[in-house]
Amino acid sequence: METVVRFQNFAKSFGTKTVHEDVSFDVYRGECLGLLGGSGAGKSVLLRTLVGLEKPDRGQIWVEGEEISKMSERQLINIRKKVAYVFQNGALFDSMSVYDNLAYALREHTKLAEDQIHDRVINRLAEFGLAGNERLFPSNLSGGMQKRVGLARSIILEPSVVLYDEPTAGLDPYNTKRICDMMLRLKQKGATAIFVTHDMPAAFSVCDRIAVLKHGRIHAIGTRDEIEQQDRWVARFIQGEEI
Amino acid sequence: MIGSFTSAIGGRISQFTQNLGGAWLLFLQVLRDFGTRPIYPRLVIEQIYQIGVRSTGLVLITAAFTGMVMALQFGLSLEKFGGKLYVPKIVSLSIIREIGPVFCSLMLAARVGAGIASEIASMVVTQQIDAIRVLGTSPIKRIVIPRILACVIALPMLCVLGNLVGVLGALVVGVAELGLDPFFFYQKVISTITLVDLLTGVGKTFFFALSISLTACYFGLNVKGGTQGVGLTTTMAVVVSSMSVLISDFFLTKLFFVLFEKG
Numbered sequence: 001m002e003t004v005v006r007f008q009n010f011a012k013s014f015g016t017k018t019v020h021e022d023v024s025f026d027v028y029r030g031e032c033l034g035l036l037g038g039s040g041a042g043k044s045v046l047l048r049t050l051v052g053l054e055k056p057d058r059g060q061i062w063v064e065g066e067e068i069s070k071m072s073e074r075q076l077i078n079i080r081k082k083v084a085y086v087f088q089n090g091a092l093f094d095s096m097s098v099y100d101n102l103a104y105a106l107r108e109h110t111k112l113a114e115d116q117i118h119d120r121v122i123n124r125l126a127e128f129g130l131a132g133n134e135r136l137f138p139s140n141l142s143g144g145m146q147k148r149v150g151l152a153r154s155i156i157l158e159p160s161v162v163l164y165d166e167p168t169a170g171l172d173p174y175n176t177k178r179i180c181d182m183m184l185r186l187k188q189k190g191a192t193a194i195f196v197t198h199d200m201p202a203a204f205s206v207c208d209r210i211a212v213l214k215h216g217r218i219h220a221i222g223t224r225d226e227i228e229q230q231d232r233w234v235a236r237f238i239q240g241e242e243i
Numbered sequence: 244m245i246g247s248f249t250s251a252i253g254g255r256i257s258q259f260t261q262n263l264g265g266a267w268l269l270f271l272q273v274l275r276d277f278g279t280r281p282i283y284p285r286l287v288i289e290q291i292y293q294i295g296v297r298s299t300g301l302v303l304i305t306a307a308f309t310g311m312v313m314a315l316q317f318g319l320s321l322e323k324f325g326g327k328l329y330v331p332k333i334v335s336l337s338i339i340r341e342i343g344p345v346f347c348s349l350m351l352a353a354r355v356g357a358g359i360a361s362e363i364a365s366m367v368v369t370q371q372i373d374a375i376r377v378l379g380t381s382p383i384k385r386i387v388i389p390r391i392l393a394c395v396i397a398l399p400m401l402c403v404l405g406n407l408v409g410v411l412g413a414l415v416v417g418v419a420e421l422g423l424d425p426f427f428f429y430q431k432v433i434s435t436i437t438l439v440d441l442l443t444g445v446g447k448t449f450f451f452a453l454s455i456s457l458t459a460c461y462f463g464l465n466v467k468g469g470t471q472g473v474g475l476t477t478t479m480a481v482v483v484s485s486m487s488v489l490i491s492d493f494f495l496t497k498l499f500f501v502l503f504e505k506g
Binding site: 048051053081108109 | 381
């Protein structure tokens, strides 16, 4: 199996608070890895580090065969074209319409003509059930729609890796299912993904493997059955029992 | 008691040096990215409209009334000594060299400094700045450089307009309240003001514009906390950029004096 993302002895602290002591794991091409852990376990920090929004204190991070931990902002641009980040709240540009939010990366990184960009944006919006909303601004959208626009914007450049930071948080079951279906569709197209969530049913419906973070380390990693059998604490955590 | 006092002072000094160093690093980053591709002329034009055009009313009203008040104050004071005729000279020189550039800059620091800092801070809090980076673009190029450029272009223009309106305000009061002849007023202004006065006055605004926009961008980008942090950082940006205008005014005045008038 080809490794697409590799964390090797990763450590990160914020001031006196150590979030990660020694994190190592691999993500293989085409798989979706669920990242679970209690609140404040540092799941989002791992994702942010993968796109260079945070720098590790120690260790190495490999993306598509390139070590990114010491890359400059300019060098990271090429990595960021390959790795999409889906923010929890969408992080849409509120001064731009839905259309311009989606067209943003295409205008910046491709030489497509405006009519080609238009076609690509309209198709993507239709694919995500957002047809007809292109002229609206983020403030006019519901939470679920904002997340779908955020997801559509993130993958408009057709990245090889997608990082989902709690994309289903705060959504009703119907919208959660829509987001999960979109994630599954991307997975079928061959995208590698890391899915940070507290939503266990969503994680199990989308992910091939699950990694559980505890005390700044990967406490368990494997399929659902494997990690539940490996460790009683993990089984209780997944079941939502008191631990 | 003494321990907590010294620790508070130390904390303030440490914060000050951290901010100074941070703003300097941001300035170096701006210099490094300036002129490298991609460039965003449309964003600069948008910001010139937001920063310059939309501040025009505020700046002109401030300038007009400042000129009027100065003419009135000097006129009524000098009248006692028979020096009313010096009002055009004194007022126009003060406006062109000092009051015009400084007041325009302070108005811009209040309106635009607050606007830039709160807008950028809100973008940080809602992760829009992170989104700009994650989408493979640079917040320095898309957000910071257009605002700095717009300030540096717009403030000197506003200053020239403000100077003109300030002197006109003084003329109105000189004629209406002090009984001066408008042609006499005009002639005195023209014979008093030199190109060096005009250039040193307007020249300062380039530095003021840089310091206002850089300070506002720095504080906006380094906001801590949520919405409360946005409020605090906006206040800090206005206070620091206003102070930086007043402090740098002294040094620039001194510098321009050495460069253009000593010899």
